[in-house]
Amino acid sequence: MTLRTIAVGVCLTLACGALATAKPKKKKKQQQQQQQGKPSKALKSAFKELRKLKSYRVDFSVKGGTARGAGHTVQNPTVSHSWSAQVRGRVDNLNGGVAFRLRRGGQSGAIQDGGNWKALLATSQGRLIGRLFKRPEVALGEALRHSRRGKWLPTPSDGQPSLAPGTAAAPSQGTQSRAESKKKASSEQNKALMHVIRIEAPAQEAVKQFNRIVASGCFSEG
């Protein structure tokens, strides 16, 4: 009976010790999460902000082909296109007036073809734009649909936040106490946090997107 009590006591002491050592790590993680909030919430507010904009510019590029390595770098791209769009009100102006399409409207659009205006999907160039260059708000909306699976990308060196280029906190000088300067440096670091969300969509989404790319005819374009 006494032995059992001692054993229980030892176990409790060990467990308490383990909890005590785990606390700061947990607290740090909690603080970081509170600071950044839920990825889905942040993405939702960013999506709303984009939809509310009267105008914005988007530069789009797509590269495709065989890749090797976990970085998915396409070495010899089979597909490589880039377009820019000036979005204003309800209309997207593509490549400085070469094509137009509705900001939030199905597949309708117009493209210049030999001096005539044709439906976007009636020409091979238009099909490429229509299938590959998804409307930014649609693409972001799709990301938002799966945002529950979203995660903040871990910062390098475990706990040390990654700084945006050229924003490293300068070392303190003069009369400032060490604690004060440390506090200042950490707040500067927090401001300069890179806020990147990674969302992995379900496999069926990838198949849909892949079929869409194939339907664009970009493979036959070479």
Place this chain on the structure above:
Amino acid sequence: MSRADKTLTKQIYQVTLDETNTKVMTLVVTTLCAQKVGGGPVNRARAFSSSPHTAFVATYRFSDRNTGSRFRVPAAAGKLLK
């Protein structure tokens, strides 16, 4: 010869927000599809790392928020935007 294996696919969205977490700066959509090489089975563990695979990387960069100038849509093009 290699061909796409649509039974093994992945789609990843990577969104970069500004420091206030309220504006999208870039959106990268990566679509991956495993490749069957020489008719053999695909190694699922290495399909998207050391094995060759098909990758499509679409990048959107956002800028000039609410600063763009007006543009005119030609009448003929406008008719097609219904």
